[in-house]
Amino acid sequence: MLQIRDLTVDYGPVRALAGVSFSAGGGAITAVLGANGAGKTTLLRTVSGLHRAESGTITFDEHRLDRVAAERMPALGLAHVPEGRGVIAELTVEENLRLGGLARGRVSRGELDRVLELFPALADRRSATAHVLSGGERQMLVIGRALMSRPTMLLLDEPSLGLAPRVVAQIFALLRRLVTDEGLGVVLVEQNARSALSVADRGVVLDLGRVVADEPAAVLADDDQLRHAYLGF
Amino acid sequence: MQQLLNTLLGGLTLGMVYAAFALALVMIWRSTRIVNFAQAPMAMVTTFIALSVIDAGHSYWLGFAAALLSGLVLGAVVERVLVRPVEGGPEINAVILTLGLFIVLHALASVIFGNRFRSFPAPFGVRGIEVGDTTIALTTSGVFTILAVLAVMGLLVLLFRFTDIGLRMRAAAHEPEVARLLGVRVGRMLTLGWALASLVGSLAGLLIASGSLVHPSYMDSVVVYGFVAAVLGGLDSPLGAVLGGLLLGLSLSLVSGYVGSQLVALAALGILVVVLLLRPGGLFAPAAARRV
Amino acid sequence: MPAPTRTAALTWWRHSLLGRHLLVAALGLLVVVAVLESVSDFRNVQLASMAYLGIAAGGLTVLTGLNGQLSLGHGALMAVGAYTTALCLPGPDAVVPLPVAVLASVLVTLLVGALVGVAAARLHGPYLAGATLALAVAVPGLALFFEERLGGEQGLRVALPEIPAWVLDLAFFVTGQELTRSRYVAYLGWLTLLVTFVLLANLSRSRVGRRWRAVRDGEVAAELAGIRLGQARVSAFVVSAAAAGAAGAMMAISVRLAAPSGFTLTLSLTLLTAVVLGGLGSLAGALVGAALLTFLPQLVTRIGTDAGLSDIQAAELSPLVYGLVMVLVVLLAPAGLVGTLRLALLRRRARRPASPVAGIPDPRHIPDSPGPSDSPGRPAGQTHDPATTSKGHTS
Numbered sequence: 001m002l003q004i005r006d007l008t009v010d011y012g013p014v015r016a017l018a019g020v021s022f023s024a025g026g027g028a029i030t031a032v033l034g035a036n037g038a039g040k041t042t043l044l045r046t047v048s049g050l051h052r053a054e055s056g057t058i059t060f061d062e063h064r065l066d067r068v069a070a071e072r073m074p075a076l077g078l079a080h081v082p083e084g085r086g087v088i089a090e091l092t093v094e095e096n097l098r099l100g101g102l103a104r105g106r107v108s109r110g111e112l113d114r115v116l117e118l119f120p121a122l123a124d125r126r127s128a129t130a131h132v133l134s135g136g137e138r139q140m141l142v143i144g145r146a147l148m149s150r151p152t153m154l155l156l157d158e159p160s161l162g163l164a165p166r167v168v169a170q171i172f173a174l175l176r177r178l179v180t181d182e183g184l185g186v187v188l189v190e191q192n193a194r195s196a197l198s199v200a201d202r203g204v205v206l207d208l209g210r211v212v213a214d215e216p217a218a219v220l221a222d223d224d225q226l227r228h229a230y231l232g233f
Numbered sequence: 234m235q236q237l238l239n240t241l242l243g244g245l246t247l248g249m250v251y252a253a254f255a256l257a258l259v260m261i262w263r264s265t266r267i268v269n270f271a272q273a274p275m276a277m278v279t280t281f282i283a284l285s286v287i288d289a290g291h292s293y294w295l296g297f298a299a300a301l302l303s304g305l306v307l308g309a310v311v312e313r314v315l316v317r318p319v320e321g322g323p324e325i326n327a328v329i330l331t332l333g334l335f336i337v338l339h340a341l342a343s344v345i346f347g348n349r350f351r352s353f354p355a356p357f358g359v360r361g362i363e364v365g366d367t368t369i370a371l372t373t374s375g376v377f378t379i380l381a382v383l384a385v386m387g388l389l390v391l392l393f394r395f396t397d398i399g400l401r402m403r404a405a406a407h408e409p410e411v412a413r414l415l416g417v418r419v420g421r422m423l424t425l426g427w428a429l430a431s432l433v434g435s436l437a438g439l440l441i442a443s444g445s446l447v448h449p450s451y452m453d454s455v456v457v458y459g460f461v462a463a464v465l466g467g468l469d470s471p472l473g474a475v476l477g478g479l480l481l482g483l484s485l486s487l488v489s490g491y492v493g494s495q496l497v498a499l500a501a502l503g504i505l506v507v508v509l510l511l512r513p514g515g516l517f518a519p520a521a522a523r524r525v
Numbered sequence: 526m527p528a529p530t531r532t533a534a535l536t537w538w539r540h541s542l543l544g545r546h547l548l549v550a551a552l553g554l555l556v557v558v559a560v561l562e563s564v565s566d567f568r569n570v571q572l573a574s575m576a577y578l579g580i581a582a583g584g585l586t587v588l589t590g591l592n593g594q595l596s597l598g599h600g601a602l603m604a605v606g607a608y609t610t611a612l613c614l615p616g617p618d619a620v621v622p623l624p625v626a627v628l629a630s631v632l633v634t635l636l637v638g639a640l641v642g643v644a645a646a647r648l649h650g651p652y653l654a655g656a657t658l659a660l661a662v663a664v665p666g667l668a669l670f671f672e673e674r675l676g677g678e679q680g681l682r683v684a685l686p687e688i689p690a691w692v693l694d695l696a697f698f699v700t701g702q703e704l705t706r707s708r709y710v711a712y713l714g715w716l717t718l719l720v721t722f723v724l725l726a727n728l729s730r731s732r733v734g735r736r737w738r739a740v741r742d743g744e745v746a747a748e749l750a751g752i753r754l755g756q757a758r759v760s761a762f763v764v765s766a767a768a769a770g771a772a773g774a775m776m777a778i779s780v781r782l783a784a785p786s787g788f789t790l791t792l793s794l795t796l797l798t799a800v801v802l803g804g805l806g807s808l809a810g811a812l813v814g815a816a817l818l819t820f821l822p823q824l825v826t827r828i829g830t831d832a833g834l835s836d837i838q839a840a841e842l843s844p845l846v847y848g849l850v851m852v853l854v855v856l857l858a859p860a861g862l863v864g865t866l867r868l869a870l871l872r873r874r875a876r877r878p879a880s881p882v883a884g885i886p887d888p889r890h891i892p893d894s895p896g897p898s899d900s901p902g903r904p905a906g907q908t909h910d911p912a913t914t915s916k917g918h919t920s
């Protein structure tokens with residue numbers, strides 16, 4: 001269970017988040033929605049320790065995350081897939097995956113095979129350098145790499161960015177499966193609100209650094225006023 | 234014919250040393266985007282440490298080991314204490330910092346070890362090997378030089394390709410932030426990278442010094458040759474650095490043998506300028522545009 | 526914005542750049558005369574070397590500070606100037622008059638500088654540093670290779686032409702003292718410095734100088750503004766090389782020798798020290814740097830010998846201090862000493878309500894401060910901001 005209370009974060013001279021509170025549980029997908037500049041990416045970066053909060057608390061299970069360095073997050077069971085893919089293009093597919101596993105110590109062959117089974121497209125290219133992968137394959141690779149650290153909570157930043165709708169649907173379906181079958185918690189940051197709400201259990205809407213709605217996904221999708229005002233569909 | 238062969242053999246030995254030095258520069262460039270001009274005096278200081286150990290009556294090999302070890306430590310300390318604050322800042326600051334360190338180490342060595350030429354022993358014979366009834370320009374020490382550089386390169390390949398720590402180091406060098414999110418202690422990896430590079434630089438310094446004279450400035454031209462070799466290979470590629478080093482060693486040996494040893498540095502400058510203007514990505518890179 | 530209270534003189538001061546620079550130079554000349562006349566011959570020799578270091582550092586600071594190009598090869602360019610002077614002045618009955626020799630040195634160095642500049646214009650940062658480092662290491666080899674012509678390791682002796690009678694007379698009537706040779710050389714050096722600095726100051730505040738700065742501050746923006754990057758870079762290099770040529774000529778005249786041992790890598794790095802010490806881009810700073818380079822060694826060497834070091838060891842202490850200061854300046858005061866002082870002054874002024882008379886100094890003079898800790902892509906992991914950590918406790 002990830003709990004965020006009264007989180008206030010400055011990005012340079014700009015207040016990016018002003019007193020944000022919400023929680024995201026295991027076995028569920030929590031979508032964080034909002035327009036460009038609403039503070040979504042800053043929120044994830046603060047949770048995973050890349051950015052420091054001015055005030056407020058972040059707790060994950062019983063750990064206070066706001067005092068933990070980014071490097072220790074994977075060991076606590078938290079995996080952050082950053083915006084813009086984040087594959088290490090110079091490493092091979094397999095090396096990228098192994099790197100994810102190293103966060104939890106040694107990498108077992110079984111772990112690697114399990115992840116490659118989830119993404120058959122990657123299995124075919126495991127010894128190719130990652131820079132030859134397509135956008136969709138890259139997204140699969142970073143998600144697979146995050147799964148290698150056996151997280152209980154996955155933070156995904158704009159996984160649909162620049163991908164064909166078919167690929168997005170494929171990735172979301174896989175997330176749904178992991179959440180239902182293995183009890184994984186997912187925080188899904190998206191600008192593409194429509195497809196995010198189609199897969200999410202809850203939706204949190206941010207506007208100019210504040211939470212303006214925190215509702216079950218179905219409720220959000222039915223609220224025309226809110227959709228028009230903040231989600232643009 | 235025989236002169237050509239001997240010139241080329243000399244160039245091969247020298248080229249291996251330049252390759253090692255270029256490799257040290259490339260390792261640091263890849264991880265921190267800094268050309269460590271202080272690599273030359275760092276290697277020089279460790280060679281003097283070896284000389285002190287040897288002069289104190291210990292064996293050549295103890296001195297050799299002491300130099301490599303002190304190179305490792307020196308590299309780590311320099312990265313952690315001096316370089317860390319300028320990493321990611323304007324590149325001109327990093328350049329000035331390494332040049333300042335260059336001057337400091339030079340002066341320190343002159344104060345501590347003396348500003349005069351001292352002879353450095355060779356581990357093996359420095360007379361040419363006899364093949365049939367002719368003596369060729371390859372010495373036993375030269376063979377050792379080639380083997381030592383090959384061994385170190387082999388170990389580095391093993392480290393970077395096949396170990397977890399090597400994988401972490403590569404990740405930290407290419408994508409520091411992503412690496413952090415994957416639990417890699419990026420700062421430690423950079424320190425380790427500098428330490429290893431400094432060790433390789435020290436090895437190059439020792440090999441050049443063996444059977445020759447050392448002086449606080451004896452490595453100054455080597456940093457130029459190492460840099461030229463690294464740029465020949467594209468500055469980003471370890472393999473390129475090695476090939477560039479060999480190519481440069483052979484070319485400079487030819488210049489020295491047939492034109493004049495005084496013009497070796499000028500020839501290196503010429504090669505550098507031509508490569509930077511015509512193939513800025515290095516000789517072996519695909520013709521992708523690169524900002525130099 | 527017109528201010529009616531301002532006097533005509535003040536308006537002239539603000540508008541006539543050349544006038545202002547000439548006025549400062551005239552005042553400088555008075556100071557130079559007063560100082561050179563009142564100190565010993567030995568000090569005059571030292572001041573002459575301060576002058577040539579100042580000229581070279583001034584040229585380098587224009588290149589590095591205003592245009593953002595780093596050169597470790599200015600020692601080599603000085604060598605070009607010095608050897609040209611030496612070739613022009615081979616014997617007591619000089620082949621050419623002294624001013625012609627100096628001008629020839631400037632011209633030859635300028636041409637070499639143009640050649641180097643064309644190559645350098647396409648390089649940046651560490652690549653440029655490496656290439657110019659190679660230049661500094663390579664050039665002395667030429668003197669060895671063409672031993673017949675350039676004198677090899679021994680170098681070329683430089684014969685200083687007799688001091689013209691009218692100069693002796695003029696000096697006597699103005700100062701009431703006989704002009705000694707070393708004072709004459711010091712005058713030559715400082716006059717050259719004043720001329721060079723006036724030219725550099727004017728250039729750097731002119732349209733050309735604005736282009737140099739624009740290229741330094743942002744290539745893309747400069748290109749969009751219609752500035753040709755290559756042209757701006759080459760012109761900065763040429764101007765800077767010309768200054769190095771003048772410095773080399775003055776060096777040859779004051780040490781009476783052009784030899785490879787005078788143009789080591791250390792010289793190039795030392796010039797860079799002067800520029801860094803003074804704060805990149807400031808001519809006054811370059812002069813301060815040159816003064817430190819000239820007078821610090823004596824002081825430090827004396828401290829060293831007093832502390833029980835041998836003379837040879839003590840002589841190495843001054844480069845040690847330069848290097849340490851260079852490292853410390855980058856780590857602690859990245860704008861250089863003068864630049865940092867100016868920044869501090871600016872901050873103090875900014876805190877006060879803006880006074881109507883004092884114009885805020887041109888902020889373009891202050892080199893960008895590095896602030897690596899602000900950049901989000903900073904690789905180093907374990908930085909904890911104490912401020913935010915403590916806030917975390919209170920909430």
